[in-house]
Amino acid sequence: MNESPKAATTPIRVAVIGYGYWGPNLVRNFSGLDACVVTAVCDLDEAARATAGRFYPAVRIVGDVEELLGSDDVDAVAIATPVSSHFSLAQQVIRSGRHVLIEKPMTTTSQEARELISLAEDAGVVLMVDHTFLYTGAVRKMRALLEEGEVGTPYYFDSERISLGLLQQDINVIWDLAPHDLSILDYLFDERPTTLQAVGYRHVGSGREEMATLNLHYASGLHAQIRVSWLSPVKVRRTMLGGSRRMIVYDDVEPSEKVKVYDKGVVLDLDGEDVTPQKPIYRAGDVSIPTLDRAEALQVETAHFLECIRDGSRPLSGGAEGLAVVELLEAADRSLAQNGAFVTL
Template sequence: MLGISVIGYGYWGPNLVRNFSQVANARVVSVCDQRPERRAHVESVYPAIRTCADVRDVWSNPAVDAVAIATPVFSHFDLALQALRAGKHVFVEKPFTTTSAQAEQLVEEAEKRQLTLMVDHTFVYTSAVRKIKELIDNGSTGKIYYYDSVRVNLGLFQHDVNVLWDLAVHDLSIMDYLFERSPVTIAATGMAHVPGQPENLAYLTCYFDNDLIAHFHVNWLAPVKVRQTLIGGAQKMIVYDDIEMSEKIKVYDKGITLSDNPADIYQLKVGYRAGDMWAPRLDNIEALQIEANHFADCIANKRKPLTDGTVGLRVVRILEAASQSIAQRGAPINL
């Protein structure tokens, strides 16, 4: 029986406790949070789960085999490093760390101790993203030309990270999973409209080593909530709308055809193809439940997680470079 302790019971912690409690051959042993009111809430909802205010109680508990960290970003590195050194497997909420150097150290520590290190990139485990991955891998879309994402809403301002680290991290993890390759150059611009606070609006462009390009628009100061991604392929184009309830993915048989006929030299060489649209059926399994089961399975069978520390490191490298680019007013940064 895998014993799990959840560290941090704020916004995301309750979701982790609920989903890890449903994993077969696993149980939530304890919840650690410094706030007495949050510990009291755990005790009222889950009387069988112990609570504590000091993480040292987690490290010294032999019943705890793994920890799930759902605390502010600045604390991820120290907590994860302490957990690994205490011999615990680690599941860390996104973003993984605040620097790539920290991420590299955690990856090395986990490998040295042969412990499972997994980053909570939840969207990778959604049925919608898994279906998109299937369509790309089986050749349905043809060569991918671009990835264009908008993730905006009003509110939820963060004080320790800018909007890219908070929102774009989702789309960067999706991009990393779908394309299985990293950009070579990035450029980003952003603006902070609240004095003394991080950027609340940003645009990020990722350039790859061919003609693939990815663009991300994120904003905490938008009048509406939009979660939409366009993926353009040579054969098919995909619209992924995470807010849509019944048809999150729509696949369009639309595109262009190019003519190489010498007779067309004085004619427009670009033709247009317009076919059908279809919406594939998706399952309704909660992504975090799939993710929790995956974490437990990787520990039990010594498998590499789909979103392991190396994936988290690649995403942090892009975010780190993006912050550098913003500071230089959009100057390109080579990775």
Template sequence: MAAKSPVRMAIVGYGYWGPNLVRNFGEAEHCQVVYCCDLDPARQQRAQRRHPWLRVTGRWEELLADKELDAVAIATPVHTHYELARQALEAGKHVLVEKPLTMRVDHAEELCELAQKKGLVLQVDHVFVYSPPVIKMKEIVDSGRLGKIYFIDSVRINLGLLQSDVNVVWDLAPHDLSIVDLLLGRMPRSLSAFGAVHANQHIEDVAYLNLDYGDGLIANFHVNWLSPVKVRQMIIGGSEQSLIYNDLESSEKVKVYNRGIQVGQDPEKRRQVLISYRSGDLWAPHIPNDEPLARMAAHFIQCIREGRTPLTDGQAGLRLVRILDAAQRSIKAQGGRVVL
């Protein structure tokens, strides 16, 4: 690909997420969406009707054989991610994969090694990492404003969309796990997870995860397909200040509270367990209203053109697959703690 040529893209999978990828990559600078690939004839017709300029096909091999095609974005069922990504990388294509990267740790490791060997960009669409509120949260945490992080509580619940190939942990937890991965920059030491099956005989639709990051920091995640109300909230408690992120707020999605406890520093007083409560101001930073998926698409194209490592590269995807795999094993062991 010439230095100033547009990146020629194919979108693979035109189901729930595929149309969003076609739109955002179609609007991205230095990008040209040339293919849409889906096995379903009805989806092919829908894609062709909506985007008459696209070359719509049901033949994946056609994309692999096109030497002028630079990259593919894979938005297919999770169990297909590994094989499609592997074949695309082998064919010399840069690859974007929807979350989670794969369903197995060894498969995620193999994709990371293959992308590195081939000198290709492998990026995972952890879309919330590219959202302005999360970028602002990262800025606040890195500034030290919150002090030492004590705990993280995250809730992502709603009614549906029930999946048929993965449980609620693999479907919803990657969003919040990827946010915490960005904020903390390290893996947990261990985890315990509980899940329950209601709507399907084999797939958990309600789950709770407890992650221990060491140094007194624990993080809890509640994911649920059966809740009558939709909640997307994360609370980060710090020694100095605390932060609440509510993705459903139309404005002021991030709020920083100068509230908490203060333990007396005098050794004599500490023996008396002297604790005071602090109640100060509330700060809601200005956050732009940019579309996260547009940022993610632009970042992928930029990384290809400039030879950069994506913010959510294969290694980021691998870290989450390790956590998800451990959570699944813990659920099957009735909450048994798994060391990572």
């Protein structure tokens, strides 16, 4: 359906459910966009509601989702609550005819994710998952370098995402941190892994894995390793991508030079006179630092959500992408249950 000129310029009215850890960031970024207005914030916690009210006195603050959705001042809803509540909340939002943005991971099961995709399609609303890192200038640059052939044949993806906390009560460290890296993998490479292994450890009595390593194998020969931890004394957010031509290091903690491209590699040309498997040639060229888009990823993402609502376009991180990540998280659970066995995907 084509929008009238007036409808195309009328700000989209956005509500946020959950004003704990991530919700304030969503409210701040939506509030900074001319294409929308934040009309409501919902949270069960009285203290959270009070905080939201102090920062945003013009916004309606409620403690009940039914009250939120019962009003006619909401066109779209962002959900920033524990993952166990994502499915039921998103169901209510979609069935009320509103567009929805869900914090990662999308749901606790792939079946729930499929149901939400089907509901959104039937209702004709936008369903998007908050895979924030896909909207960083760094990850977009990595994809561009891959598409341009600068990396050559990809060999490996190696990621480390570790820090001290925050321990979650309803999910383990894989479900908490690995969705970032799994969504990046899905975005960078046009293939799905064939097998997955997960090894996890419990140390502090939380009852859930606080440290873990994932290994993913691909039919092309690509291998990905992801290490996540809540028990590191230092914060590390580093990804390395190696290929036949160049290697990329993405350090999200680095304040300015987040992406570095290394013209390094190993050449094993058996036709060369002095080259043998025991004497390979190590190539060590220049290091380049590409210019990146410095826009805050969450602002790029929230603006993209509004654009998808406006023009009906498919989100970069839509329901299908959210489902793909949840399927890998479920596979990780199966591997953990089998003491780290590789599971077929």
